Amino acid sequence: MGQVVVETKNLTKTYNGFTAVDKLNLRIEEGEIFGFLGPNGAGKTTTILMLLGLTEPNSGTAQVCGYNPIRESLKVKRIVGYLPEKVGFYEALTARQNLRYTAELNNLPGKEAEENINSLLATVGLSEVADQEVSKLSRGMKQRLGIADVLVKEPKLVFLDEPTSGIDPEGIEDVLKLVVTMAKKGITVVFCSHQLHQVQKICTRVGILAKGHLVAEGQIGRLGRKTTTGGRYRLEAQVARADPKLINSIKRVKGVVEVQGSGDSLLISCDKDLRGQIAKVIVDSGSLLLGMKIEEYSLEKIYKKYSKEA
Amino acid sequence: MYAVFRKELADHLSSKRFSILFILVLLAAMFATYLAIKNIRGVVTPTTEFVFLKIFTTSGEPLPSFLFFLSLFIPIVGIALGFDAINSERTSGNLSRLLSQPIYRDSVINGKFLAGLAVLGIMTVSVIAITSGFGLRIVGVPPSSEEVLRLVAFVLMSIIYGAFWMALAVLFSVFFDRVATSMLASIALWIFFFFFMSMIAGAIADAWIPIDQNSTLEMVAKNAEIQGMLGRISPCILYGEATAGLLMPKLGSLNPALMMISLLVAGRMSTPLPFNQSLLLVWPHIVSMIALAAICFAISYIRFMRREIRSI
Numbered sequence: 337m338g339q340v341v342v343e344t345k346n347l348t349k350t351y352n353g354f355t356a357v358d359k360l361n362l363r364i365e366e367g368e369i370f371g372f373l374g375p376n377g378a379g380k381t382t383t384i385l386m387l388l389g390l391t392e393p394n395s396g397t398a399q400v401c402g403y404n405p406i407r408e409s410l411k412v413k414r415i416v417g418y419l420p421e422k423v424g425f426y427e428a429l430t431a432r433q434n435l436r437y438t439a440e441l442n443n444l445p446g447k448e449a450e451e452n453i454n455s456l457l458a459t460v461g462l463s464e465v466a467d468q469e470v471s472k473l474s475r476g477m478k479q480r481l482g483i484a485d486v487l488v489k490e491p492k493l494v495f496l497d498e499p500t501s502g503i504d505p506e507g508i509e510d511v512l513k514l515v516v517t518m519a520k521k522g523i524t525v526v527f528c529s530h531q532l533h534q535v536q537k538i539c540t541r542v543g544i545l546a547k548g549h550l551v552a553e554g555q556i557g558r559l560g561r562k563t564t565t566g567g568r569y570r571l572e573a574q575v576a577r578a579d580p581k582l583i584n585s586i587k588r589v590k591g592v593v594e595v596q597g598s599g600d601s602l603l604i605s606c607d608k609d610l611r612g613q614i615a616k617v618i619v620d621s622g623s624l625l626l627g628m629k630i631e632e633y634s635l636e637k638i639y640k641k642y643s644k645e646a
Numbered sequence: 647m648y649a650v651f652r653k654e655l656a657d658h659l660s661s662k663r664f665s666i667l668f669i670l671v672l673l674a675a676m677f678a679t680y681l682a683i684k685n686i687r688g689v690v691t692p693t694t695e696f697v698f699l700k701i702f703t704t705s706g707e708p709l710p711s712f713l714f715f716l717s718l719f720i721p722i723v724g725i726a727l728g729f730d731a732i733n734s735e736r737t738s739g740n741l742s743r744l745l746s747q748p749i750y751r752d753s754v755i756n757g758k759f760l761a762g763l764a765v766l767g768i769m770t771v772s773v774i775a776i777t778s779g780f781g782l783r784i785v786g787v788p789p790s791s792e793e794v795l796r797l798v799a800f801v802l803m804s805i806i807y808g809a810f811w812m813a814l815a816v817l818f819s820v821f822f823d824r825v826a827t828s829m830l831a832s833i834a835l836w837i838f839f840f841f842f843m844s845m846i847a848g849a850i851a852d853a854w855i856p857i858d859q860n861s862t863l864e865m866v867a868k869n870a871e872i873q874g875m876l877g878r879i880s881p882c883i884l885y886g887e888a889t890a891g892l893l894m895p896k897l898g899s900l901n902p903a904l905m906m907i908s909l910l911v912a913g914r915m916s917t918p919l920p921f922n923q924s925l926l927l928v929w930p931h932i933v934s935m936i937a938l939a940a941i942c943f944a945i946s947y948i949r950f951m952r953r954e955i956r957s958i
Contacts, residue, residue, distance in 0.1 A: 351954070388746055391954060410748045418746035424739025428657070440649035441747040485743065 338366035340399075341493050341524045342387060347396035349382050356382040358548035359396065364526060366492075369519045371539030372528045373635075375643055379548040380528045381421065384495045388418055401492055414442065417486035421497040421528075423478070427471035431462055431481050434470060435488055442489040449488070456484040460514060476507030483514050493524045500531055512538055536635040544642045552642040559638045570631045571604040571614060576624035578602050585621055589613050600626075647749070650757025651764075658727065658765045667723050671773055674715045679777045681706020683784050695918060698789035699796060699893045701781035712777060713893065717885055720804055721836045723769060724811025727762040729829040731755075732819045732950060755950050759816060759943060766808040774801055792895075792921050799925065800892045806935045807885045811836065813942035820946040820953075836882075843880035847873045878931075881938055888931035895919050897927075 342364040349357040357379040364370045374380050385391040387400050389409030398405055405412045425434045432453060439449035457466045460480040465473060473481065479499060486494055496515065500508045508531075516538055519525050529535050535542060536556055543553040552559055575582070578597035586595050586602070591610050596603040604614060611630055618625045658664050682704040689704070690697055705711040732755065735741040744754060774797065782788065789797065814835065818828035851873035855865055877883040891897055895918035919927070 390742075390745055410750070413746055414748040416746075418742075420739065420742040420746070422739040423743060425743075426657075426740060427738070428661075437649070437653050438743075438747060440653070441744070441749055443649075443748070482743075489747075 338368070340364070341366050342398070342400055342526070344383075344387070344398045345396055347383070347386060347398055348394050349379070349386060349391065350394050355548050357386070357393075360545075360548070360550055362543060362550060362553075364524060366524055367519065367522055368540045369515065369525045369527055369538055371535035371542035372526050372545065373530075373532070373535060373542055373639060374545035376530075378545040378643075380545055381497055383545070384418065384497060384526070384528070387495070388413060388416060414489065415492045417489060417491035417494040419482045419486045419494070419496045419499055421501065423482040423485075425470040425478065425481065425485075428469060430467045430469055431473065432457065432466045434481070435485055438485050438488045444489070452490070453484075453488065456487055459487075459517070460484045461510065476503040476510070479503050479507065479511060480514065483511065483518075487518070487523075491523060493526070494518065495526045495528070497528045498530070499527070500529060500534060508534065532635040532639055542635070544639060546643045552638070556635055556638070560635075569606050569609055571602075571606060571611065572629045572631070573602045573604065573614065573618065574626040574628070575600055575602060575618055576626065579623075582618065582621045582623055585617050586614055589617060647753035647757045647760075650749070650753050651761050654758050654761030655764055658761060659768075663726055664765065667719075667726055668769060668773075671715075671719045671723065671769070672776065674719065675712055675773050675777045676780060678706065678709050678712040678715050679781050680784075681709050682711060683781060686785065696790075696793060696895055697785065697787045698778075698781070698793045699895075701777070701785065702800075703890075703893050713889055716773075716804060717807075717882065717889070718840075720766075720770070720808045720885075721811040721840070721882070724762075724766065724808040725815045725829070725832040725836065727765055727808075728759075728812040728815030729819055729832050730825045731758045731762070731816045732946075733823055733828055734819075734825050736823065737825065751951055752947065755816070755820075755947055759813070762812045762816075763805070763809055766812065767805050770801055770804045770808065774804075795921050796892050796895070796924070800889055803885065803888050803892065803928075803932060803935070806932065806939060807881065810881055810935055810939040810942065813939045813946070817942045817946040817949075820949050839880040840882045843883060844873075844877050847876035847879075847883075850876055878934070881935065884931050884935055888928040888935070891924055891928040891931070895921075895924055897924075899927075 340363060342362060344360050344362045347357055347360040347362070348355065356377075360379075360383060362383070372380050372383075382391065386393045387398055387405055389405035389412055392406055400412050401415055403411045425431075426437070429437070435453045435456065436449070439453065444452070454463075457463045460483055462473075462477060462481060462484065465477065470478065470481070483496075483499065486496075499515070500511050503511070512534060515525055515527060519538075527535065527539060539556070541553070541555050542559070544551050578600060580597075583595050583597045583602070586592060586604060589606075589610060591608045592604060592606045592614075594605045604610075609630060611628055615625055615628065679701055682701055683706070685704050685706045686697070686700050690700070694700075702712045705714070709715075732741070735744065735754075741754075745751060778789075778797065811832070815828065815832040818831045819825075822828040822831065851869050854872055855869045857866055857869050861869075878887070897919075
């Protein structure tokens, strides 16, 4: 259990009678990549804005890195980075000048900031275009510049709001890698996205927000177990004949939770990827293995279930 | 706030918008001065006072005077400096990034406004200084200390006037989300005040106290007074009167019609007012102009501070 970085208690925000965030209790620990999920309009951005002190909650409290974001907004903003969904830069300035401005706004001394900017530009792979005007950069490059911009202030906590929207698959891959690198450096990352498989790839824990409520929270595996009975993986094996003897011997494999057989197919639920062991058992039993498919609990299923519930 | 100020100032000074306007204003000012000087030569006698100020107020056919050009261009410059101050930040997605930095929210609007003010100052001072130097070289008559004082007051008044238009443009940029809308709104208001306000004031005054051949001098004076009062709603007229009062020491009254009447009654040209009297004459104008600029800025400030970030 790491240190608590973000904690909210009954955080509520209403806009003209519409409750955007309703009694939210959120807890995010140091060093994790927290996937913040939810349909459009669920209140993710509003929550982030409240945590940054940019919007005042109607009721409830929030603590960010030990500070109150409303009363100590500047202290929070000094150590918390925020990459907005529709991030923009000064188009007439170069990438480097944009980062320099952010450094100035953070009151960072010139020489150190300059070195920091150089290494950040290298990290996000923009060294070559650093002195080009931002208007000439592609969408993916701008997104990476956004990540560099967030890191200029050397934050402890970073909110990334849809950092992968609107960029090509390679760009997405780059962004995800950067997020993982960030976390390795000890920066806590809150990653908002609709791209569930991306979240599943990198996030240690997720929270699902629907209509202002946190409907589910926890590790993906644990949430998956709660959603569907059985283990984390579902294996489907096609055999010549699924007799009870075979089913019993598969059940004896360590890690298998449940086996169902019908006709010539076996449905196996297990905790690990046990394709090799199960294939061996089937072949050893004298039966023919015709095919095998494995499926991890998809976050999509979890997400659909919970967002429907709300 | 200093970082915002410095960045905005650098942006303004390196922008194409600024270069174009500066060259335009400078060229117009030089031509107007040049033609004015050609005209002055025919008018000036050894007894003429305040020759130097005449460079700015004399209209050289076919061009109008330097003063007229300045009153035309200052609002344009002010509007150009302010009309996209806030909404362009919002539409470009910079504002939310900017506000998530550890600065107070008002630093953004204050820094932008001060940077605009600095640019206005640089522009006004340099244009007036360059034309003064140009005029000095051709006319060869150095300005008296009183003329210098009057010029300084004139520069300050011009900056305040520009600040008003900039504050108005910033106000629209806070209220309208689209850059085109805020620009058109500012320009529309400027056109209204510049071209139509005096006509409307005249029409209302005439409807109130109709004047014909048989009208008494009192009625004419009353009509002129009403027209003057209504006209002063327009910042353009306010500026015109104030600068005329500062640059033409002989004006005993800022209302041209009242001036004529007093001349008729007195039957002779009035003697020039000393500087402090001229200043006293235009003092209400200066104060009103500062107040107008301050009100516009205050409204945009409050609106900007209270606006929910969600809509950014």
